[in-house]
Amino acid sequence: MDYLMTLAADPAVWAALGALIAMEVVLGIDNLIFISILTNKLPEHQRSRGRRIGIGLALILRLALLGTVAIIVQLTAPIFSVFGKAFSWRDLILIAGGLFLVWKATAEIHHKVDTKEHEQVANGGKVVAVTFGGAIAQILLLDLVFSIDSIITAVGMTDHIPVMVIAVVFAVLVMLLAADPLALFIEHNPTIVMLALGFLLMIGGTLIGEGFGAHVPKGYIYAAMAFSALVEGLNMLSRRSSRRKDGG
Template identity: 75%
Template sequence: MDTLLRLASDPTAWAALATLIAMEVVLGIDNLIFISILTNKLPEVHRAKARRIGISLALLMRLGLLGTIAIIVSLTQPVITLFGKGFSWRDIILIAGGLFLIWKATKEIHHNVDPQTHADEADGSAIVETSFAAAIVQILVLDLVFSIDSIITAVGMTNEIVIMVIAVLVAVGVMMLAAQPLAQFIEANPTIVMLALGFLLMIGMTLIGEGFGAHVPKGYIYAAMAFSGLVEGLNMLSRRARRPTDDPTRMPVKR
């Protein structure tokens, strides 16, 4: 309680909390895009449940990692050396996560460009259960990668565990609220799916680059994502404006 009162009366602590919440929310966008795309592949009755489980796992994982900060910080120490460069466990995890993200995004892009029909997946609970379990496992893998990166970044911003916990709780709460609308928006707009998959490819390459020591400022990445999203938004407005004119069922206007 004394710690909370001390932090509540410290303007520096409030500034650190606000900055950390903003950072956690921004970093959570990557995770949320992946969860939305992945769960939209499931039968509709399972999607909301899979999203809740995926985001809850992200919360539990980040809170658990906060309890082992000493171990997390040690993950930045080199454990192996290849070609004259030292790699830490964090580097290895980021590289593996980036490769997984690129593989998954490439697979989804291929599926959208050249969709395959699987008659045996139309019915049958066994297939649905397997798909649900596979989705949860893949979400868990990416949760681990994003959580470790998020916690290590948070440690570099503040030493107060309480501030980190509050920031994680707020960020995951925002993710929980935004998950359903984002998933529905992505599903309703096929071009957004391809744009989001392109984002995942870029994020995967960024993770690999950081694993090899090439730091890419997050601001550049999210500025590019925001610009691409703005352009796609303008395209959507343009298509919506033309749709009534192109609709053959629309009654002609009398002059």
């Protein structure tokens, strides 16, 4: 208790907590986009439950990993080298997660633009939807990748476990509140789906690059995402204005 009171009285701890919460929320955007796109493929009555389970798993994984911080930190230690480039377990996890994200986003884009598949659906063909268990398994895999990256980032910003726990819980609560509105927004705006898939491709490529030691400042990534979202927002306003004029 004395330790917690000492932390609460330290302005530097509050500053670190604010910065870490902001960082965790930003890192959670990637995870939330993936969860929203994947659960939107489930039957409507399962979507909200799938999102809650996916985000709940993210919280459980993050808190579990916080309990093994000493082990997580060791994941950055080199385990082998190839052509002079050392790789750690973290590098391998990021590369595997990035490859999965690129594959998944590419498959989803192919599904969206495959005219033969759309013709089959129009003619009464069956759509092979993702199963609930399959969706949760994919979410769990990406939760693991994003959770490890999140915890390593947290360790780099503060040494205090309670601060990390508060930041992680707060960020996951924000994800939980934003999950349904974001998923509905993506579902009702088809062009946003392609934009989000483009984001996932970029994030996947960034994870692969990070795994190979090519660090890309996340500020650049999220600035590009924000600019693309702004342009798409202007396009949506333009289309809405055109519809109003045509209706008038």
